[in-house]
Amino acid sequence: MKYPAVLSFSEILPQLAQFDAIIDVRSPAEFAEDHIPGAINCPVLDDAQRVQIGTMYKTIGAFEAKKLGAALVAKNIAQHIENRFLSYPQDWKPLVYCWRGGNRSGATALIFARIGWPVTQLDGGYKAYRNHVNTELAVLPQKINFNVLCGPTGSGKSRLLQVLESQGAQVLDLEKLAAHRGSVLGDLPAAPQPSQKRFESLLWELLSKFDPARPVFVEAESKKVGKLRVPDTLMEKMRASPCTTVALSIPDRVALLMQEYPHFVADPALLNTQLDFLTHLHGKEKIAHWHQLALSGRTSELVDELLRKHYDPGYLQSIRRNFIQLDQAQALSLPDISNETFQRAAHQLNKAVHNTRA
Numbered sequence: 001m002k003y004p005a006v007l008s009f010s011e012i013l014p015q016l017a018q019f020d021a022i023i024d025v026r027s028p029a030e031f032a033e034d035h036i037p038g039a040i041n042c043p044v045l046d047d048a049q050r051v052q053i054g055t056m057y058k059t060i061g062a063f064e065a066k067k068l069g070a071a072l073v074a075k076n077i078a079q080h081i082e083n084r085f086l087s088y089p090q091d092w093k094p095l096v097y098c099w100r101g102g103n104r105s106g107a108t109a110l111i112f113a114r115i116g117w118p119v120t121q122l123d124g125g126y127k128a129y130r131n132h133v134n135t136e137l138a139v140l141p142q143k144i145n146f147n148v149l150c151g152p153t154g155s156g157k158s159r160l161l162q163v164l165e166s167q168g169a170q171v172l173d174l175e176k177l178a179a180h181r182g183s184v185l186g187d188l189p190a191a192p193q194p195s196q197k198r199f200e201s202l203l204w205e206l207l208s209k210f211d212p213a214r215p216v217f218v219e220a221e222s223k224k225v226g227k228l229r230v231p232d233t234l235m236e237k238m239r240a241s242p243c244t245t246v247a248l249s250i251p252d253r254v255a256l257l258m259q260e261y262p263h264f265v266a267d268p269a270l271l272n273t274q275l276d277f278l279t280h281l282h283g284k285e286k287i288a289h290w291h292q293l294a295l296s297g298r299t300s301e302l303v304d305e306l307l308r309k310h311y312d313p314g315y316l317q318s319i320r321r322n323f324i325q326l327d328q329a330q331a332l333s334l335p336d337i338s339n340e341t342f343q344r345a346a347h348q349l350n351k352a353v354h355n356t357r358a
Contacts (some may be wrong), residue, residue: 004096004109005120009128012095012120019095019120020088025104027239034197036097036129037205042080044073044104062220064177073107079113090116097129122274130197133204140207141237146172147353148238150220150319150326151246153183153311154253154303156334156342158260160246162219163346170210174217177202181261183311184277187226189263189270199228207234215353220323241320243329244349248337254303256337268294278310 016022022039024031028049031041045053049072056065085092094112096119098104105121112119115225122128149157158175165171179191192203210216218238223230248256264271272291279287286309286310293302320326332349334341 002116003113003118003120003142004106005118006109006123007120008123008339009132012122015133018093018096020092022096023094023096023108024126025096025098025108030099030126033195034130034201035126037201039097042084042108044076044098044108045069046076049076067125070107073104074303075109077108078163079356082114088117091118093118093120094199095120095122097125100125100127101356125213133200136204136208137200137231138233139259140204141231141234143212144207144210144237145212146238146241146245147215147217147247147349148241148323150218150317150323150329151248152253152307154257154307155246155248156253156256156337157246159256159337159342160346161217161219163342164350167343167346167350169350170214170216172206172210172216173231174219174221178225178228180228182221183227185264185273187262193228197226200231203231203234217349217353220319222318225245232284240244242353243323243326244353245326245329245331246335247331250304250307252334252337253307254300257303257307258300259337265299268297268299268318271299282310 009115018034018107022036024035024036024039024041025044026041027043027045027047029047031039031043035041037101050139052071053072054067056068059304072120094117096105096109096112098106100163102121102123102125104134105125109119109121110249149217151157159172161171165173175186177194179188179193181188193199220238220243223235264274271294275287275290275294290302290305293299293305330352334345
């Protein structure tokens with residue numbers, strides 16, 4: 001094969017795992033928004049340089065912009081080779097891509113090929129990959145047999161998913177991918193949510209790896225997890241799928257939520273800031289009461305009230321309206337929140353779902 005090879009994403013996909021490196025040469029900001037899974041960022045123009053060259057195109061002209069752009073790109077490629085790739089052998093096989101036009105990746109691929117590396121350039125760049133993801137997210141969910149875990153807030157659904165995955169079951173944890181717990185109190189302070197495009201890339205990567213002959217466990221979610229939207233086809237398939245209702249006593253639900261939201265226990269002011277978003281539903285007087293419970297350290301009492309007066313009433317209305325097989329759901333009652341209980345429940349659930357499908 002002549003190098004650099006220029007291939008479409010459909011040609012590259014079957015051999016994606018065979019590349020020694022997937023190199024995204026776009027700017028750091030472009031890379032941060034989304035990238036091909038497993039890619040590393042080696043920008044040939046950094047964020048400031050990209051803005052500078054773009055401005056020159058508009059205000060001075062293409063020729064002057066291309067001259068400076070070529071100088072910056074050549075300098076940056078040289079630095080990447082010297083700092084990251086100088087020790088790599090001749091049979092090192094990288095894949096290189098940029099946004100769409102191929103100028104940035106083409107320059108990189110040409111130099112790599114002249115060195116002697118068997119380099120491949122993605123024709124159409126990131127945009128071609130993104131088109132593939134969009135197409136697949138409209139198709140992949142239809143091929144998967146979901147079992148949806150239903151149950152009110154704090155009933156242990158997320159923890160059950162974690163244990164199921166540790167036991168080898170196929171799990172789609174939307175809240176983990178979205179870095180959000182899926183409610184007004186769901187922000188994770190140490191983990192900002194990814195972009196919508198990044199969330200969809202993570203979804204595509206996971207969905208494409210599932211074995212369609214085996215069930216996939218997923219938690220019942222609304223159309224949005226924090227600021228992120230669950231793709232329509234996935235949402236429709238989940239809502240039409242068989243369900244398992246997870247039940248846990250309110251005292252155990254309170255205890256579980258206290259374990260899973262330690263940042264709110266440690267920082268009542270942060271909790272109260274989030275509670276303010278519920279003012280339009282419960283009124284200033286009720287919110288002021290909840291503020292006082294938080295500030296006085298009566299967090300478990302606050303959580304109990306939130307479950308009974310906010311989360312549970314809304315959940316019951318939503319779950320019956322949206323999940324059409326809820327009335328035929330199998331029930332899973334958890335006697336406590338011990339690790340042994342979750343291990344046993346996950347094993348029983350996995351076995352029961354496989355037997356039902358068999």
